[in-house]
Amino acid sequence: MAEARDAAVTGAAVTPPLGRNRARGELGGGTQASQRLLAYSDALLSIIATVMILPVAHTKIQPDQKFNESVQQLLATKIAVYLMTFLIVTVAWAAHVRLFQVIELIDDVLALLNLACMMIITFLPYSFSLMASFPDVSFGIFMFSSCSVIIGLIQAMIVLYSFHHPYLLNHQIQVSDNQAFYKSHILKIILRGPTLSFFAAIFSFFFIPLSYVFLGLVIFFPHLGHLTKWFKSKVLGQEEEMPLESFTFYLSEPLSKERVEAFSDGVYAIVATLLILDICEDNVPDAKEFREKYHGNLIKALSDYGPNFLAYFGSFVTIGLLWFVHHSLFLHVTKATRLMGVLNTLSLAFIGGLPLAYQLTSEFAEKSHNEIEAIQVSCVTIFFASIFQFSIWTAALFHERETLHPFARYGGKEHAFMFAKLALYPCISLATFFLTCILSELSTAIFHVMQIIIPFAFLVLRILVRISLVVFKSLSRPRNNVPEEEEACLSPAETLS
């Protein structure tokens, strides 16, 4: 032990001349697999993406106060800020994914640069909400634009550094002859947004509307570029070859499946626990009030918070099960595309809204004027979150040979089972929505029954699929003797005919 300590104190001086190349071959020499750095970045980004739901969720509305216009407007602004932040952070995340599909190994310098980049990205939600709160003040726009300029510059440094140390790059580029071309191509794409933001930052002091035009261009530029390219190839017949699989901005561009999963996991986890954060902080009764108001009866004191606990368990169960569906879905997926990523983002954005919806439900659980509205908002949020999950699946089916496991394609048992799982939440949330319209008196009861039923529905679904499988087998066996293997490959229509 003493030796070890000595080595620590004398530090660098002890370093014996270890063969550099030998060490590098074994991941030493500073080169490391990037996996964990990316997992950490995903965790940071998913937390930041969902953070702007907090100001929305903490907007206080009195139970006896009708949703009047000013409250509605305040909520609408905050929700818009939340959605925009979510989209901005996911765009930054997608750029990060794209970048680290090109760079496969990291070293200490890249890790530190990446941390610096993360620091500025985590500041984006705040600077955006400043800009949204004071749209006519130049400093807000300047701050937001500067952040995105800095992010772009750091990413450019990352690219330059890794092209200077080509062993960090992915194999395709490493063996290629014209690395210089790749470098300029990637740099051009990365610096496009920051350049526009730079102009936005400058014009924020002279003519604010122009700044917004520049910021808007950041979003539309890739699509404009696409249109012109498409136009060129269709009308003028000029076919331009795409140099890389990434950095194309096509909807079929591959997106690292692991990172989509990691980012989604982060969002689901933080959203599932958002309500318990509040509960832990606010719902421990005050010692003085406890003695005076409740006469030392803890059950009585806690029953006041009852709706909050119910809201917590309700939101945890719903988010847990939506995660479960997402998890089942991605077990069948072999390759994620950009389109699936976009749909996944939309689904996650609604999932981020769930704690808000449930908080509304818990705040209005005591018979109030807005009870039905709150429950209907919850149903609509759940519906959209689940319908976008469903659309990921349909998007995957478009190119099922590339994107899905063979056994999950059309006509397999897993295929039907997956469809049933994905259809469960949209159907039930729609049914609840219409039920509350008809039986408005019982809306809270209906909603809570729904919450309790759904976990069991998943288990029942399993049994149902098995039973129908047995029934179907016994019905179809006598009729034809096609071997099972072949039968599984038939499309549902053929099997039924």
Add this chain to the structure above:
Amino acid sequence: MAEARDAAVTGAAVTPPLGRNRARGELGGGTQASQRLLAYSDALLSIIATVMILPVAHTKIQPDQKFNESVQQLLATKIAVYLMTFLIVTVAWAAHVRLFQVIELIDDVLALLNLACMMIITFLPYSFSLMASFPDVSFGIFMFSSCSVIIGLIQAMIVLYSFHHPYLLNHQIQVSDNQAFYKSHILKIILRGPTLSFFAAIFSFFFIPLSYVFLGLVIFFPHLGHLTKWFKSKVLGQEEEMPLESFTFYLSEPLSKERVEAFSDGVYAIVATLLILDICEDNVPDAKEFREKYHGNLIKALSDYGPNFLAYFGSFVTIGLLWFVHHSLFLHVTKATRLMGVLNTLSLAFIGGLPLAYQLTSEFAEKSHNEIEAIQVSCVTIFFASIFQFSIWTAALFHERETLHPFARYGGKEHAFMFAKLALYPCISLATFFLTCILSELSTAIFHVMQIIIPFAFLVLRILVRISLVVFKSLSRPRNNVPEEEEACLSPAETLS
């Protein structure tokens, strides 16, 4: 697409009789790799472990108010609750790791059971803080004990279910002859805690002190069992063989390295962003105040929040770099042991305290009575967080043949470099602490200089190690001509002599 929708609607009915075993071989038939389920559980648990720092961090202290006794006592209680919650959740996490080292594959039922288990675990911090706030009220103890009973029961169900479907278990148990013995051994260990909690729950209504005795026993029971076992083997000469590598509670028991990393990443990520959550919610100036008090000058309005931003960047940088050290450390580790897990937990517990320390610094940045105290608390927190990281490394060195990569063992370049990295934070935080004692007038300045210097110190360290490597090479070459490969294996003492 219409076809796909139809399939979804008709759902189970379409299911063709796909060969069950064939599908299972390919992960179909409901059996899945458990990786993502565990990652999600880790994310949930790491968020929950750190959540009780929020009530501590949000304790309001007036800048001109001295740390009087009542504030100190309040803070001390809250900090104790935070530390205890953190330890309880990490114990639950370690039990979860142990369980899923035995169960290697999952299916839908296990996934749902696991989600149910997670839901109750996320409720532990709250029920514990209730118990801590009202130690003499039976309902608080009853609630906490019931939670741990339910967790134990769900885990027992998971074990029973997976032993009923042995293909889910790990290979060692799957091929073993006496599965029944393993089953009872594991169940016995899992149900030990819940049984004690069950008695605690019952006695909470009759005689509260006895409840606490039972809850205390939950912690000491494994160690008591160890002592008796050790006593038996030493004194009576009875050698009992350990049936499994997991479930031994020895310090050398293996702990899944991936899960230690995932849990740590979660804690680092949530702690790094805790301050921005507050900033996003509280530090957007109110529109009315903005116009009246600051006359539309945003820079002026924001400069009030200046210390908060500084605190955020300071804490993000510190936590980012501590993560970086942790990441470098675990790159060299091949196998994590229970002892390393415990040290890692202690390090993480102090890291969870960092936002609090930084919030103190930012609140007292305006010259107040407590400025020096706040900065010294920060230094001490950083010191302990980093010194426990250091001790993970020394613990790994004890069994370096099993736990470390060959090139990171004594005497390698990577070894020295790792030591330098690990020693940086303890040294600098100690130095800052003593500097603030001497130059108490300049403490804030010293602290901020430290924050800015450290990231560069990491880069300088890299250069220093390289230079000393070159110097050392040129010095040692003429003296002896040992081939590099061999030289790398010598211990530092030998190389220096």
